[in-house]
Amino acid sequence: MTKLKVGLLFGGRSGEHEVSISSARAIAKALNAEQNANKYEILPFYIQKDGRWLAGDAPQQVLGSGKALLESENSPNSQTQTLERWQFPSQVAEVDVWFPILHGPNGEDGTIQGLLTLMQVPFVGSGVLGSALGMDKIAMKMAFEQAGLPQVKYKALTRAQIWSNPCVFPKLCDEIEATLGYPCFVKPANLGSSVGIAKVRSRSELETALDQAASYDRRIIVEAGVVAREVECAVLGNDQPQASVIGEITFDSDFYDYETKYTEGRADLVIPASLPDDISRKIQDMALQAFAAVDAAGLSRVDFFYVEATGEILINEINTLPGFTATSMYPQLWSHSGVAFPELVDRLVQLALERHSPASAE
Template identity: 70%
Template sequence: MAKLRVGLLFGGCSGEHEVSLRSAQAIAEALQQSSGKYDLRPIYIHKDGRWQAGDLAEKVLAEATPPALMSAESEAASATNPSGELATTQNKVLERLRSSASIEGVDVWFPVLHGPNGEDGTIQGMLKLMQAPFVGSGVLGSAMGMDKLAMKMAFAQVGLPQVKYLPVLRHEVWSNPCVFPKLCDRIEEELGYPCFVKPANLGSSVGISKASTRAELETALDNAASYDRRLIVEAGISNPREVECAVLGNDQPKASVVGEISFQGDFYDYETKYTEGMADLTIPADLPAEVAQSIQDMAVRAFLAVDAAGLSRVDFFVESTGKVYINEINTMPGFTTTSMYPRLWAASGVSFSELVDRLVQLALEER
C-alpha cells in the first residue's frame, strides 16, 4: 500500500514560532512511528515568511530550533541545499509549491502553526485555493476561533455563559484627551476592577494585562492597542479555577475528560504556559460529575458554534459556587507531548500517535 504523503507546515510569522517547532517535532515523531503509513514532507516557514523545504526544514524540525539559533555545524549542512527555499515572499508560494519536487503530490497538509497567519484562517484559505485536504478548522472556524470578539458573539448566539465584557477599538485608546478618559470611565462603571485587557487577535496570552486601578487600566489599554486595532476588556472573577476540555471530530465531535491548570500568577500568561514547572496540570480535574459533564457539553457546543473541525481546546472558568463560564476556544492548541490537548486525550484513552493518526483521517474525511 502506498504511503500517504503528509505536508507538515511549521514555524510561521507569529510570536508563537518556537511553540510551533516543538509541536511539529512531536507530531512528526508520531507520524513516523505510525507503522509506515505516512511519508512526511516537512515545510518550514521562517519568521520573515519564507518557505523552506529540504535539508533546512528537516534540521529545524529535528532540533526544534530556529535557524539563527541552530549549531554552526547544522547551519553549514543546511547551507548545502539552498534550492530548498520555496519562495522569498508568500505571494509566490502557490506557484512554487505546485512545482516543488519536495512536496509534489502531497495528499494531506498538517499546518502546525499557532497565532496570526497560522490559525486565523489565512493559511487555511491558501490551502483551500490549492484544493488540498488539511488538518484542523477551515477559514471560518479558524478566523472565529482566533478573533475573541467574533468568538464571543458566536458563543452568545448558542447561549453559552460568559463573563461581562466590552469591545474597544484602538482609535478610542489612541485618541484625543477627551475620548480616552470617557472610555476608562465606561469600563470602570460597567465592568469594575479587576478586569483583563486583551488584543482580539493574538494567542498564548500575548498582550494581555490585568488591571486593578485606573493607572493600570490605562497602561493595559495602551499595551493591547500596540498589538491589535480591536481589543476586548473582560470583568474579572474572584479566584476562579481554570479548566480545559479537548474536542476531536468534525460534524459529530467528542469531548475529552476535563483537566485543570493551577499556577501562582494573576493569570495564565505566556511565561507560565511555556516555562516548565510554572503550572500544574491535574487530569482529570477534581470536579463534581455534573459540572464536568456540563463543561464537556459546552465544549462541543462551542466547537460547533464557530464551525471548528478536527481539533480544538476549549477553556473555562469555574467559580467556587460551581458556576461555569466559557473563556475561549483554541483551534490549533499546543501539541507537544506535555501539552494539555494530547494529555487530555491520553487520559481519555487515545494515545498521542493514535490522536495524530485520527486527525489526519478526519482531514481527509472533511475535505
C-alpha cells in the same frame, strides 16, 4: 501499500514560532511511530519568520535541533529575496494531506487555511471560518453569546477609540470601571498564547494596558475578572465530535500569562480535574456547543472558568489549533481519555480526509 504524504507545516510568522517547532517535532515523532510508519510519509515544510517556505534539509534540521533557523542561514541574495519569499518549494505538489501546526497570527486565524483551501488538498483542523472566529476574541464571544453560552462581562474596543481622541479616552475608562470594575483583563483580540494580556487593578494600570494592547492589535477586548478555577476540555471530530475528560490548570503566578504558560514548573496540569460528575458533563456539553458555534473541525481545546462557590460555569475561549507537544494539555487530555498520542495524530489526519471527501460536501 502506498504511503500517504503528509505535509507537516510549521514555524510561521508569529511570536509562537518556537512553540510551533516543538509541536511539529512531537507530531513528526507520532507519525513515525510503529503504528503509523507504514501509513504515512512526512514531507516537512518550515516557514521562516520572514515568510519563506523551505523544504528538504532545512526543515529536517529544525525538527532535529528544535531550534529556529536564523534567516541569514538560508537567505538568498537581496536581488532574489523578495521574489523567492513568495514561491513555494516544488515538493508542495506532492502533498496528499496537510498538517498545519502554525500557532498564532498567520497560522490559526484562517489565513493559512484559506491558502490550503485554494490548493484543494485536505488539511487538519478548522477551515477559514472556524479558524477566524476562534482567533478573534471579540467575534468568538459574539458567536458564543448567540449560542447561549454564559461568559464573563466584556467590552469590545478598537485602537481608534483608544488613540484617536484624547478627550474621549477618560470617558472610555470611566465606562469600563462602571461596567466591569477591577480587576479586569485587557487583551489584544487577535494574539494567541496570552501575548499582550494584562491584569489591571487601577485606573493608571488600565490606561497603560489599553495603550499597550492597541499597539499589538486594532481590536481590543476588556473582560471582567472572576475568582474561579480554570478548566479545559479537548474536542475531537468533525460533524459528530467527542469531548475528552476535563483538565485543570494550576499556577503560581497572578494569572496564566505567556511566561507562566511556557516556563517549566510554573504551571501544573491536573487530569482529570477533581470536579462533580454533573459539572464535568456540563463542561463537556458546553465544549461541544462552542465547537459547533464557531464551525470548528478536527480539533479544539475549550477553556472555562468554574466558579466553585456558585457552581457557575463560564466559557472563556476556544483554541482551534492548540499546542501539540507531548506535554501540552490537548494531547494529554486525550491520553487520559484513552487515545494515545500516535493514535490521536492518525485520527486527525483521517478526519481531514473525511472532511474533504465528496460525501462530506453533500
